[in-house]
Amino acid sequence: MNCPHCHSSSTTEREGRTVHGFRRFRCRGCGRRFNERTGTALNRVQVPRDIVFLVVLWRLRYKLSLRDLAEMFLIRGIVFTHEAVRDWEARLAPMLAEGLRKRRAGKAGRCWHVDETYLKVAGKWCYLYRAIDRDSNLVDVYLSETRDMAAAKAFLRSARSVTQVEPEQVTTDGHASYPRAIADELGTDVDHRTS
Template sequence: MECVACGSAAVTERPERTARGYRRFRCRDCGRQYNERSGTVLNHAQYPSDVIALVVLWRLRYRLTLRDLVEMLLQRGIVFSHETVRGWEAKLAPVLADELRRRRHGRGGTRGRRWHVDETYLKVNGRWAYLYRAIDRDGNLVDTMLSEYRDMAAAQAFFRSTKAVTGVTPDQVTTDGHGSYPRAIRSTLGRSVEHRTSVYKNNRMEQDHRGVKGRTRCMQGFKSFASAERFCRSYDELRNFLRPGVATIT
């Protein structure tokens, strides 16, 4: 384990452990002492990392409220408040989403070059926001982006994001009849991309919205745009990762 301060590999493991049972180390070059969680988002957490990770995973993936999670862990003798769960999600969910997005880069293959794109609605602080989502022909996630507006700028920003996260340009994109898509596709993906506009051909995407809509329904909306964006992106990334045949990717 490299030193978290200077990056040196000249590290000695100390015999004692932290109060939570984590290994401790000392760098022979700079003298810095640290443990397994030093330099991570959970460095000063008062609970074990595996407990926090499990709670955040359940929070993102399943239809459980904050208080549901508190009650479930209370039955196992672990006591914390629903606000603690909210804080864990805010710290760990972005890290999880970024890592899963990094793993998906360039893994689309030939079948992943046919995209279905659509947007759905979510209530954020009493106002409607637009969740842009894209999947390929096999149902694998391409990208997701929450926007305050449903216009040309939002569509272009979404397609730029899809190219960045996948590392590929699609051969075909299927959307509904919204007027901003044709120009956004031409300007960001190129004129060679085939664009199909049909409500019926995009039923696959419409059905896929059920996942995130069903998960957020029990949450009774979001209080801020930042929390909504963080949750929706993390949920879609984790849901896609747990699909059969995807979670084995390293």
């Protein structure tokens, strides 16, 4: 295993394992000690990683409060604070979101329905662009402070790159920026319909 500090391949495995069963190493180049988890998002986390992922999943899926999650696991004998839950969510939610985006590649249909709505996020009003395909599968979402040509183009560019699908038909509301944004980002062969 390469050293995460100096990237040297000259390392030796040390005796024993960490509390969670990870192999331990020492770098001959820089002399630093590390384990298999060093340099990852879960480095120095004292709770087993399957518990951490379960906590983050429940937090995102069921909208449980930080304190409720800590209390639920305390009853089961696993001790951590609500601030640990906040930290794990901040570290892992972007990684989970990126993993889900990668899983959508190539799975969207070729007929998209695009719409935007105005909502408040963290006390600030913004536009949420979203697209679904004919089977109601999510294509992509995009937050923007504005509802203009640049936002529409950025959203369509993102949707195409996430799904790696070129749509045949895009149905939108009658907003004026969509026809040009669709032509510029998706091509002139795409059938644009308004509802």
